[in-house]
Amino acid sequence: MLVVVxxxxxxxxxxxxxxxxxxxxxxxxxxxxxxxxxxxxVGRPTLEAxxxxxxxxxxxxxxxxxxxxxxxxxxxxxxxxxATANSIAKLAGGFADDLLGTTILASTAPLVIAPAMxxxxxxxxxxxxxxxxxxxxxxxxxxxxxxxxxxxxxGPGRMAEPxxxxxxxxxxxxxxxxxxxxxxxxxxxxxxxxxxxxxGGTREPLDPVRFIGNRSSGRQGAxxxxxxxxxxxxxxxxxxxxxxxxxxxxxxxxxxxxxxxQEATLLAAGTADVVIMAAAVADYRPDHVAERKIKKxxxxxxxxxxxVRNPDILRELAANRIxxxxxxxxxxxxxxxxxxxLALARIKAERKGVDYLVVNRVGWNEGFxxxxxxxxVLDKSGAIVAEASGSKAxxxxxxxxxxx
Numbered sequence: 001m002l003v004v005v006x007x008x009x010x011x012x013x014x015x016x017x018x019x020x021x022x023x024x025x026x027x028x029x030x031x032x033x034x035x036x037x038x039x040x041x042v043g044r045p046t047l048e049a050x051x052x053x054x055x056x057x058x059x060x061x062x063x064x065x066x067x068x069x070x071x072x073x074x075x076x077x078x079x080x081x082x083a084t085a086n087s088i089a090k091l092a093g094g095f096a097d098d099l100l101g102t103t104i105l106a107s108t109a110p111l112v113i114a115p116a117m118x119x120x121x122x123x124x125x126x127x128x129x130x131x132x133x134x135x136x137x138x139x140x141x142x143x144x145x146x147x148x149x150x151x152x153x154x155g156p157g158r159m160a161e162p163x164x165x166x167x168x169x170x171x172x173x174x175x176x177x178x179x180x181x182x183x184x185x186x187x188x189x190x191x192x193x194x195x196x197x198x199x200g201g202t203r204e205p206l207d208p209v210r211f212i213g214n215r216s217s218g219r220q221g222a223x224x225x226x227x228x229x230x231x232x233x234x235x236x237x238x239x240x241x242x243x244x245x246x247x248x249x250x251x252x253x254x255x256x257x258x259x260x261x262q263e264a265t266l267l268a269a270g271t272a273d274v275v276i277m278a279a280a281v282a283d284y285r286p287d288h289v290a291e292r293k294i295k296k297x298x299x300x301x302x303x304x305x306x307x308v309r310n311p312d313i314l315r316e317l318a319a320n321r322i323x324x325x326x327x328x329x330x331x332x333x334x335x336x337x338x339x340x341x342l343a344l345a346r347i348k349a350e351r352k353g354v355d356y357l358v359v360n361r362v363g364w365n366e367g368f369x370x371x372x373x374x375x376x377v378l379d380k381s382g383a384i385v386a387e388a389s390g391s392k393a394x395x396x397x398x399x400x401x402x403x404x
Contacts, residue, residue, distance in 0.1 A: 001028045001076040001173075004109075005051070006100045009037025010159075012082035012116035017042060018162030019081045019114075020051045025372060026166065026391040031056065031071060033100045035087075056099055072107035077173050080104075081142075082116030082159045085127050091139075092130035112140045112169040116159035118149055123156070142168045145245045161244050167223050167393035168248075171230035189404050191232030196272035197225040198265055198279035200240035202258045206305070207290035214280045218242035220373055221278035223396040225250050231400060236272070238264050240279050258282050258310040269317055269325070274403045276328045277314045278358075285310055318353035326403060329354040332362040346382035355380055356402055377402065 003023045007016045016038075023030045030051040034044070039057065047055045056071065072078070080087065080100070087100075091113070096102045104111060113134070121127060122144060135141060143160030160168075199221020203211040218239060225237040226247045237252045240261055246252045253268070255261045258281050269275050284307035294303070314329045321327055331348050335341040341361060349357040360375045374389035377399065388398035 002074055003028045003030050003169075004071060004075045004078045004103060004107075005030060005032050006078060006080040006103070007032060007034040007038040007042070007047075008080065008082060008084045008087040008100070009035055009040060010082040010084040010116050011041060012159040013038045013041035015159055015162055016081050017046060017050055019079065019165050020047065022162055022166035022391070023079075024050065024052060026170065026394065029053070031075075033057070033071065033103055035098055035100055069102055069106035072103035072105070072109070075103070075107050075109040077112070077169060078104055078107055078109050079112045079114070079165065079169050081114035081162075081165050083113040085115075085117045085121045085124070088113065088115060088127060088130050088134070092133045110140065110169075110173045111138075112142060112165070112172055114142045114160050114165045115144045115157070117144075117157050118153055119155035119157045121157065140168070140172045143248055145248070147245070160248070163219060163392075164222075164226070164244060164247065166391070167226055167396075168230070170391065170393045171227045171397070188232030190228055190400065193228075193233045193273045193403065194236075194271060195225075195228045195233045195274045195276065195403065196236050196238070196265070196268050197221055197228065197276045198238045198240070198261065199225065200242045201280040202240045202256065202261055202282045204257055204282050204285035204310075205289050206286055207292065207294045209293050212282060212284070212286065212307075213241070214282065216280035217244070218279070219244060220392045220396065221276075222247050223392040224276055224278060224399060227393060227396040228400055228403075233274075233403075236268050238268060238279070258285060258313070262311055262313045262316070265313060265317065266320075270322065272325065274326045274328070275317055275321075276399070276403075277317065278330045280330075280332065281313055282310055284308060312352075314354065315352045318355075326356075327354045328356045328358065328399065328402065330358045330360070332360055334361070334363055336361070342376065342378070342384075345376070345378055349378050349380060349382060353380075356385065358399060375399070 005020045020030050031053050032047045032051045032055045044055045096105050142165050145158045146156045147158040200218030201214040201216030203213040205211045225235050229235045235250050240255050255264050287306045287308045318327045345359040357378045358375050373392050373395045377386040379385045388395045
């Protein structure tokens with residue numbers, strides 16, 4: 001897919017490097033169109049090295065080959081990140097006074113924008129009206145998030161994280177199994193389905209400042225939630241310490257420990273058609289949590305911890321499912337041999353009682369906090385029903401095909 005990444009002149013332009021990189025890692029042909037102001041925030045050599053293509057900036061370059069419209073005509077997807085208040089106003093007004101403007105006007109490809117500006121600018125009546133105009137035309141808006149802005153400001157207006165933008169854009173154009181309707185919007189094959197997703201890693205406290213945890217970032221679970229919403233599902237995401245911003249437009253319920261995850265998940269599962277348990281749940285927790293910070297001078301050279309087993313939430317969900325509910329679990333294993341890995345997964349699938357088990361290999365340098373994933377999906381009999389690799393968004397889409 002040919003992806004145009006448009007970059008406008010805002011401080012968040014440095015994050016556009018991650019957006020371009022995300023599309024490249026997902027296997028797409030990426031072309032950056034930067035405004036002159038954008039290049040005052042991030043350099044051309046960086047963008048060309050990441051995108052692996054020359055950066056286009058000038059409206060009057062390549063006039064003989066009609067370059068000012070050629071890229072837009074060829075594009076399969078255009079993403080503007082960051083989209084400043086000024087660039088949003090120009091898009092809404094149909095202005096074409098620079099190469100990015102002509103590229104967008106000359107294209108019939110889906111358009112995704114990631115706004116980035118100060119809170120007052122985002123809430124300004126002009127910006128609100130411009131966003132409404134663009135959304136009415138079918139433009140997909142990702143974010144903005146709420147958080148730290150430039151200077152001491154904080155609030156809505158922060159550009160969404162690069163991975164979130166890439167995943168949302170791919171969901172917008174890909175829809176179900178890569179099929180897009182003639183309207184240019186994703187197919188809604190999960191419309192009417194209520195999907196519960198858990199993501200992230202639980203943390204079991206030792207004292208007020210320390211915990212036992214795991215390396216899960218929650219990115220795969222968040223991608224599943226985001227893709228499910230893009231395909232029309234009503235989604236609840238139960239999140240345990242995500243290292244990314246909450247997905248926009250999705251109900252997110254935050255938890256910390258395994259017991260908190262158990263309570264929230266069992267409660268939400270009562271109305272779900274599909275439960276996808278992607279969270280990494282601690283197998284054990286300390287049997288005693290200190291009220292004050294544990295002092296090493298008081299403990300000596302050896303600190304002994306007594307751990308108790310946490311409940312098996314996935315098995316409990318599967319055993320107590322409501323009629324017709326689909327339960328999909330995850331299993332992360334360090335076994336390097338494929339056949340041995342599948343053997344472990346088949347035992348786990350039977351023990352958990354799930355409909356499907358998504359298996360992926362993890363290790364020091366794979367699986368956790370990465371931009372891609374590789375999984376094998378087993379059914380309750382242990383048969384392989386699907387395999388997927390690539391961006392976590394594309395893997396999420398393949399998993400969700402099981403829920404149609």
